[in-house]
Amino acid sequence: MSEFRPVPTTDREACQRILQYAFAPETGPVPPDPDGDWPPSLFDQRGLYDGGTLRAVCKLYFFDTTVRGAATTVGGLGAVATPPEHRGQGLAADLCRHALSAYRKADVGFVTLWPFSTPFYHRLGWGTANTYRRFDLPPSALPDPSTAGQLVRLDADDWERLRRVETAAAAGTALSLRRSEAWWRERTLADWDDDGVPYCYGYERDGELQGYVVYTVADDANNTLSVSNFAAVDEEARRALFAFLGHHGAQIERVTLQLPPDTDLFHRVDDPGAVDCTVEAGPMVRLTDVDYLERLDWPGGDLDCTLSVNDPLLDHNDGLFRLSVNGGTATVDPLPASDSKADVAVDIATLSQLAVGTHGVDAAERLAGLEMFDDSVRGPLADVFQPESVYLGEFF
Numbered sequence: 001m002s003e004f005r006p007v008p009t010t011d012r013e014a015c016q017r018i019l020q021y022a023f024a025p026e027t028g029p030v031p032p033d034p035d036g037d038w039p040p041s042l043f044d045q046r047g048l049y050d051g052g053t054l055r056a057v058c059k060l061y062f063f064d065t066t067v068r069g070a071a072t073t074v075g076g077l078g079a080v081a082t083p084p085e086h087r088g089q090g091l092a093a094d095l096c097r098h099a100l101s102a103y104r105k106a107d108v109g110f111v112t113l114w115p116f117s118t119p120f121y122h123r124l125g126w127g128t129a130n131t132y133r134r135f136d137l138p139p140s141a142l143p144d145p146s147t148a149g150q151l152v153r154l155d156a157d158d159w160e161r162l163r164r165v166e167t168a169a170a171a172g173t174a175l176s177l178r179r180s181e182a183w184w185r186e187r188t189l190a191d192w193d194d195d196g197v198p199y200c201y202g203y204e205r206d207g208e209l210q211g212y213v214v215y216t217v218a219d220d221a222n223n224t225l226s227v228s229n230f231a232a233v234d235e236e237a238r239r240a241l242f243a244f245l246g247h248h249g250a251q252i253e254r255v256t257l258q259l260p261p262d263t264d265l266f267h268r269v270d271d272p273g274a275v276d277c278t279v280e281a282g283p284m285v286r287l288t289d290v291d292y293l294e295r296l297d298w299p300g301g302d303l304d305c306t307l308s309v310n311d312p313l314l315d316h317n318d319g320l321f322r323l324s325v326n327g328g329t330a331t332v333d334p335l336p337a338s339d340s341k342a343d344v345a346v347d348i349a350t351l352s353q354l355a356v357g358t359h360g361v362d363a364a365e366r367l368a369g370l371e372m373f374d375d376s377v378r379g380p381l382a383d384v385f386q387p388e389s390v391y392l393g394e395f396f
Helices: 009-023 091-105 118-123 156-169 181-188 235-246 290-295 348-356 361-367 375-384
Strands: 002-006 044-050 053-067 070-081 110-113 131-137 150-153 199-205 208-217 225-232 255-259 276-281 284-287 303-310 319-326 329-335 344-347 370-372
Touching (some): 002 091, 009 053, 009 070, 044 091, 053 091, 091 110, 110 348, 156 181, 156 208, 199 235, 225 235, 235 255, 284 290, 284 348, 290 329, 303 375, 344 348, 348 361, 361 370, 361 375, 370 375
Parallel strands (some): 225 255, 303 344
Antiparallel strands (some): 002 044, 044 053, 053 070, 110 284, 131 255, 131 276, 150 199, 199 208, 303 319, 319 329, 344 370
């Protein structure tokens, strides 16, 4: 019988070897680095044990964010890894099942992850939360308008000012992070991925920070400037930050930016043909419990329907549920399979996308795993599950 538990100090080396093989095999079988705190400060390091043998590992993060406009703690499942000698035995799925149960016990309703394989995690009940755009352009292509404020160098000691901008810029966007002081210091503004310590510059107006950009400069043929974080509270700040990046033309040849899918960069440049853009799938999200729908705030409108939910990992989510919404409050009641006929069938991945706002009902029926059996509930269901802006851009 497998056991899911924190990895103790005595198994630190074994855990690090599993992670090194999974995410940096090109380095060879190098000895693990014994430096750093254990247990780690930013996440819970968990392992799947068979007897006393560590078979697989993962990291459990806890993020402050919003869902349906309300402050919410969301889980981040990271660094799921199994050594090659134990692969093909269903351990990754077993690890995910245990991790979801741990989050559920911690009263966390949504769990996000960055997939190594979208199909793999979709089979386990996760759905893509959002896409993002990656832009690649010469700095000379960026506009250079005049602005009233000034650019200032920032560092981790400015994390509270940065967080205020982060929160204001992401208002109304589900799954947008409210990073902790430790996250700003140890991840966002640190060399945690060996790409170099990032620079951080902010745009100030009348002494107030209105935007910021975080980036690194690569030692490659183009001295590429890669932006990892970009936030602005208004249009002037956005223009000032784009101009700031454009002023690096004497040092670099290319700028890359990861930005939300609704970014209108093509309309800001004189020559859109100079800009390369790719749209990429971002992180995935899933519910730990159908009952968590009761915790969310819903739009006006009444709904009374029966859902048939399919969950490949968690039995408590697999079956019939009566979903009622009245006055913005939902109730979820499990039903015996023989008692009711479903109005709607939905897999847990699609229900998770509906819950956070990735899809509305029409898109879920057209693109994902929603099937409508009673058309009379279509309108009320669409009134409740209205699509919203969703963007989680921070990798973990």
